[in-house]
Amino acid sequence: MATIDLNSDLAEGYGDYRMGDNEAMLGIVSSVNVACGFHAGDPQIMAKTFAAAKSAGVAIGAHPGYPDLQGFGRRHIPYPPAEIERIVAYQIGAAMAVASLAGHKITHVKAHGALANLAADERQMADAVVHAAKAVAPDLVVLAIAGTEIEHAAERHGMRVAREIFADRAYTPQGRLVPRREPGAVIHDPEKAAARVLEMLDAGAIIAVDGTRVKVGIDSICVHGDTPGAVKLAETVRNALTRAGLTLRPFA
């Protein structure tokens, strides 16, 4: 029986701030990527999210980002690779420890925001992220943007890798995400998002805005949790996957 993972970024709050409907998303997805306190998140929301994920039977991953609370980790801040390694290792370790306290276990790692974009594009930075993960917990699965440097780096370092496509983001003909600031970058129509996910799974390829197909492996579908309508979109994608005969299951 064919399986697929559905993942979402969660716990992107800080102090009294919250972003997205974490509880609802935990009822829909099979894996969540949890902010680790640098671009968002703090020990309290992390612990609560891990405990809730455990109850919901949802797999958890560390979601390290730039130390940039003000910019939500979406701005590029220049760091040499050796410093990136330490930033990533720190956040993975913190997440693993808080997960232990909360009775759950981190099974994957996925880079966030501008750091993820950097690691998708630059081999040296992809190596830095993967090397940090391997040094801390070599049995983690690296959740990689399908077809990017981070996927290749995980393979080079002998780490397990899961490849994700985005349900709600448009792709360039190069198989990369259209930047958020460009029109049409984010897909808001749940049915449209669900249909193209199925189409991409069927094709075994990313389908770009101009129709270009970029062959990739697909182990997981990412739905965002912080946009308005996120829950509806995630549910619609989930239902479409199920109707297509796929079983939702964490890749890890």
Next chain:
Amino acid sequence: MATIDLNSDLAEGYGDYRMGDNEAMLGIVSSVNVACGFHAGDPQIMAKTFAAAKSAGVAIGAHPGYPDLQGFGRRHIPYPPAEIERIVAYQIGAAMAVASLAGHKITHVKAHGALANLAADERQMADAVVHAAKAVAPDLVVLAIAGTEIEHAAERHGMRVAREIFADRAYTPQGRLVPRREPGAVIHDPEKAAARVLEMLDAGAIIAVDGTRVKVGIDSICVHGDTPGAVKLAETVRNALTRAGLTLRPFA
């Protein structure tokens, strides 16, 4: 042959800021407690300190504190015990991960500043700190202020404990540290500090400002690294211990 540990707080910098002479202290002590990014420290200085400690043959411990960079973790910030647990777990995990990346291994944990004082005085808070450590890494040694609630908590939770006295701090008749703001709280004279350390080791007791002796187990001597003259004081204490026939060795 009798052994004793000599420990110091290290890596208490942030960004470009540094406090104390980390390099010199690594040549003197047998164990260091490394700030984990909340009251001080960041992934960069942590990694560099762990690597240097490895080279110097010095044992490393996580030194979690309040999330209070501005106040250096020396101000009491109210947290319920469940939140303290998460704060402590987060920092221990972060330190363990950065240590792995740097090729060394965290073998103990010691609370910092106002958090340490709280855990020394209040059973519930001591339990929170120890429970967090146990949940993350049950084989860590808890470095406890000798004779306080944190020592008892470690025993209750079945964790190994090492008990420390302070070379450069005066004690009350209750066996507790004289607050820093009071005159005579910090001992600056290296010879005086060294002499009273030997006296306390000989007595198996804390010796208070009024001469009161409070029986405690002593496994480690703490010398501070951030005060002027810290290196000289630490060297003097080390030499006194050696001359007294003790071998310096990490407790862990």
Next chain:
Amino acid sequence: MATIDLNSDLAEGYGDYRMGDNEAMLGIVSSVNVACGFHAGDPQIMAKTFAAAKSAGVAIGAHPGYPDLQGFGRRHIPYPPAEIERIVAYQIGAAMAVASLAGHKITHVKAHGALANLAADERQMADAVVHAAKAVAPDLVVLAIAGTEIEHAAERHGMRVAREIFADRAYTPQGRLVPRREPGAVIHDPEKAAARVLEMLDAGAIIAVDGTRVKVGIDSICVHGDTPGAVKLAETVRNALTRAGLTLRPFA
């Protein structure tokens, strides 16, 4: 014609985070208290809020709090009065400058959260807050919790003062706010809140949970903007004030 001010805390966001419906509140109240970057707020949300308040004809005040983004300024952090003065002065000045840039003008100051509670209770801390405001801008109006030390301090320092009562918070027989953690501390029913505001205005007194009346001057009614249902409650209070023949007008 009798006038009254209706005020609310605004701009309590940070980075991508938002709290409350700022836009809606600007259509209801006559004055807003704007977070200044320490417990919440940043230059971007401050500037946008000031510009929107200008357009809406709403008066603006600085709303300084403890430097505690994680705790939203609601935790007491120990500071001596001299340090409180500097923290308050800094935030007022920052708000004044950003307001100038945005084309509006700060006309009042109100302490936030735990700092406000401290300044309500302790004369020395009330003096610190007022002294800081006077040193920076002696023509500011101090928006004081009616009947507390901050009101008295403003009078002692010869600063203009406006006295506020809270529409949505219960009072103790001593005329102080029931702490948020206690049941019934926050009033969620808009009609109930509106009715007691009119009752208190009519009585010229705070009316406590046990019916005790504490005579105070009342120049402004505070409605919170960050609670669910805040907009509805604020509208209901506003309508009740208007129906009672009062004209909403900033006190400054």
Next chain:
Amino acid sequence: MATIDLNSDLAEGYGDYRMGDNEAMLGIVSSVNVACGFHAGDPQIMAKTFAAAKSAGVAIGAHPGYPDLQGFGRRHIPYPPAEIERIVAYQIGAAMAVASLAGHKITHVKAHGALANLAADERQMADAVVHAAKAVAPDLVVLAIAGTEIEHAAERHGMRVAREIFADRAYTPQGRLVPRREPGAVIHDPEKAAARVLEMLDAGAIIAVDGTRVKVGIDSICVHGDTPGAVKLAETVRNALTRAGLTLRPFA
């Protein structure tokens, strides 16, 4: 009688951290640029520095930088001009207020670190910095790196400008600072620094590493306060200026 200003960056500490010997520098220079809490500085060190500068008869300026405590404001963080304006306005206002409280008065503004470099190179960013300053306090003097966009922007906006050269930094043939990471970027020899300052003043030009002369106006000499040997270098430059018959006086 010819006068010149000698300026230095000060108050670049945070919490318990200190950088450079602020007290000594206040005895040497005529103007100081004070960190405003974003890249360094906090209300406490700002207030203490302003009071000490007042006592020492030293003029004070706001020294706004990127909100980047970890990177000390030396990393470029992408902001659109409108956001830069708000960041700069905020910091200037905060500094003005804390100065008022401390009994002194901000008379100039100088951008810090990566923000200063950006404003030196890009007209739009230079305009943003100057526009913010003008909106907050149009009578401030803009302390500009001589010959750069920030100087031109101040002129365009009708603000007074003082032009500085650096005593301890090497220049490119384009009249710009050699980046710190390059060899020879920082001049450590006090006598060499003093001699080239006199040479540049005499020439009315920046003298680059290859001997190129770039004509500029020079109103102030900048000496850094955070490098080892900074005090000695500053004293040596000061003495050289005095011996050359110049009187040290703030430009503002």
